Amino acid sequence: MPVVLLAGTKKALFVFRSDDSRQRWTLEGPHLEGWSVYHAILDPRDGALHACTNHEVYGATVHRSRDLGKTWDRAEKLGLPEESELKLERTWHVEPGHVDEPGTLWLGAAPGVLFRSDDGGATWEVVEGLLTHPTRDRWFPGAGGMCCHSIQLDRADVSRLHIGISRAGVFRTDDAGEHWTPANSGTAADFLPDPYPELGQCVHKLLRCADSPRLWQQNHCGVYRSDDGGDSWERLDGNGLPSGFGFALALHPRDPDTAFVVPIEGAENRVTSDGRLGVYRTSDGGETWATSMEGLPERAWTGVLREGMASDTFDPLGLYLGAQSGSVFASADEGRTWDEIASQLPPVLSVEVGAWS
């Protein structure tokens, strides 16, 4: 089965192709030249590519390709209503909708907004329940703006979603977006006078296990796991992780106890911890962490951003890593060994993998 790896960079999208052995990769692109591709996906339901595209001069939008990157069209009239007195700043994450809603996609953006498309990404409507959330005046931007960057669907319940906004925290809806409840109990906000507020946490990346209600998050203030739908969180860093700070997070599609993170030195020095590029793995739900780095550079002071790591669904699991140094690494053995499949790209903002025949 053909495998497609999408690497969004500061200046274009690059597309890698392989087969399910994932041993050799061919590079196509650049596509969308000049655009910063914050995130791109291959929608497994129809094979369309969707890319969150931002430009310093020409603003924020979403591009779509229905021929694997040969041609692209741009979303129509993407923006915020005048009465909100807000303007769209950046698009951050696009997520395919539920399998029972084949035309639906979700789009996270700044300033702390969510859009829904029901026509395959041609047009988008802002989710009013989040736009007008009664706590919005208590949300603040992080270093990258007030970005809605994580969108996680409950595969068993089409009406339930979790989102992550920096820095407002994690929110959950049980009615497809009409109402949103903060879900941050137990997650720290060390930069606030009250270190455990209802909201205002700086979640960096939120993921939900494929066939489990378990959630994981890499936060500004640690790595966390929730086993009750986000009602409470347990902090997990310290046992083998050199730093609780980081952005990237990946999960194992068949083992909810396994997760991967890339520790960063800290909030004030955002380079990979200990002067090396290390992917750390837990296989016991976050009790212990260890790294295996064969194939990754042993001396590295680079950055891996929130969309900088992805996992596939094959067995053995494939992992993918994009660094701000312009390198892309791939592992076809669950992170034990890595190959640098590209270097000298523009700074890599995102990697995502999909299979499509």
Place this chain on the structure above:
Amino acid sequence: MVVVVLPPVLAAEAGGQSRFEVEAATIRDALGALPVVDRLFDEQGSLRTLVNVYVDGVDVRESGGLAGPLSGTETIRLVGAIAGG
């Protein structure tokens, strides 16, 4: 006809076409006739801060703005400001 010349990123968005001939009474009308108008103006209708518009070499921000009338012989060049990395 007024000629409008697009920079490379916008030309790619317009299917590779960098030169357009449009009939327009004002500068805003001329820009509104382009297939990339949403990249020039934000959702509130304001010209994006880093988009520069030159009419026969003169920056419209220094010559009366987008409501300025056109005679039909002008060349409008769109230029992204020097910004970013």
